Amino acid sequence: MSFAIPHDDLQALEDRVQAALRTTDDSALDVLGYGEVTLVLKLTTPHGAYACKRLPVFPTLERYERYTSTLADYLEKLEQAGIRAAPTRLWHERLSGGRIVAYCVQEALPAERLCSRLLRDQPQSWAVDFFKRFLDHVDRAVTPAFGLDAQASNWIDLDGELTYLDVTTPLLRDDQGRERLDVPLFLTSLPWVLRDAVRLTMSKSIFDKFYSSRGVLLDFLGNLHKERLEKLIPLFLEVANPRLSAPITAQEVAAYYRGDARMWELIQRLRKADRFWHRNVLRLPYPFLLPPEIDR
Numbered sequence: 001m002s003f004a005i006p007h008d009d010l011q012a013l014e015d016r017v018q019a020a021l022r023t024t025d026d027s028a029l030d031v032l033g034y035g036e037v038t039l040v041l042k043l044t045t046p047h048g049a050y051a052c053k054r055l056p057v058f059p060t061l062e063r064y065e066r067y068t069s070t071l072a073d074y075l076e077k078l079e080q081a082g083i084r085a086a087p088t089r090l091w092h093e094r095l096s097g098g099r100i101v102a103y104c105v106q107e108a109l110p111a112e113r114l115c116s117r118l119l120r121d122q123p124q125s126w127a128v129d130f131f132k133r134f135l136d137h138v139d140r141a142v143t144p145a146f147g148l149d150a151q152a153s154n155w156i157d158l159d160g161e162l163t164y165l166d167v168t169t170p171l172l173r174d175d176q177g178r179e180r181l182d183v184p185l186f187l188t189s190l191p192w193v194l195r196d197a198v199r200l201t202m203s204k205s206i207f208d209k210f211y212s213s214r215g216v217l218l219d220f221l222g223n224l225h226k227e228r229l230e231k232l233i234p235l236f237l238e239v240a241n242p243r244l245s246a247p248i249t250a251q252e253v254a255a256y257y258r259g260d261a262r263m264w265e266l267i268q269r270l271r272k273a274d275r276f277w278h279r280n281v282l283r284l285p286y287p288f289l290l291p292p293e294i295d296r
């Protein structure tokens with residue numbers, strides 16, 4: 001299943017993003033979703049609607065090409081593991097000085113089928129059925145070299161089949177256990193005060209959880225707090241724990257979430273300070289679009 005990239009429309013979208021960065025006014029952008037790392041924009045064209053995920057600007061063509069091949073490998077491995085991913089294509093444009101701006105483009109899938117939303121709207125029996133399918137997917141796919149960021153908001157349920165959306169940060173490790181992703185590049189939206197510290201100490205622990213079934217599950221469950229779906233946690237633990245050698249408790253989930261939420265809150269606060277510094281002191285445009293406050 002593939003689709004044609006609407007080149008001219010993407011060019012126009014990128015022009016609108018550039019204008020938003022220059023003027024700090026993002027009202028001309030149609031935001032589909034805010035993640036922790038990317039901003040997902042909706043592009044509506046006469047031929048259909050697309051979800052466009054703007055990647056950090058690549059300093060060189062070579063680094064962009066490396067990303068292209070890592071993403072292709074990740075999509076292939078997802079398929080081999082029997083996980084359906086939203087068909088994804090890359091679009092890019094050369095900027096001055098050899099830099100590359102790129103987007104991961106997918107068809108906009110029906111937002112009302114987003115699993116975080118269905119967990120809210122559907123009866124408990126749906127939630128249990130979803131969660132069993134979810135566990136099967138995670139067990140099947142996750143290895144020390146292949147990770148998943150499996151939060152409920154990263155899946156869409158289409159005709160009873162789970163479709164994975166969040167492929168922009170391919171979670172693949174090489175034989176030495178190093179991320180194949182250009183981690184420093186994907187951390188460039190962090191303020192400079194944090195960048196080196198995160199790169200050296202935190203990035204391994206940020207990523208580790210995605211490479212074990214238990215870690216992925218704990219992250220999924222912790223995230224239910226953020227989604228205001230924590231009432232489902234005891235039910236899900238009943239389903240999951242018989243499968244685990246070390247059962248997870250509700251307390252462990254809550255403690256995990258507090259730690260994770262605190263980290264992201266700190267990062268968002270520092271990003272805002274960095275943006276203030278750029279705009280008001282350096283008088284330079286701040287090169288990222290930040291999500292609004294998340295209520296945790």
Ligand SMILES: Nc1ncnc2c1ncn2[C@@H]1O[C@H](COP(=O)(O)OP(=O)(O)O)[C@@H](O)[C@H]1O
Binds near residue numbers: 110
């Ligand atoms: N193909 C798509 N169709 C519809 N909505 C999407 C699509 N991709 C992403 N979204 C929306 O945007 C949100 C963030 O996208 P995601 O790919 O998970 O990026 P992030 O890395 O920022 O979490 C999703 O939770 C979903 O609400």
Ligand SMILES: [Mg+2]
Binds near residue numbers: 035153154166
């Ligand atoms: Mg996501």
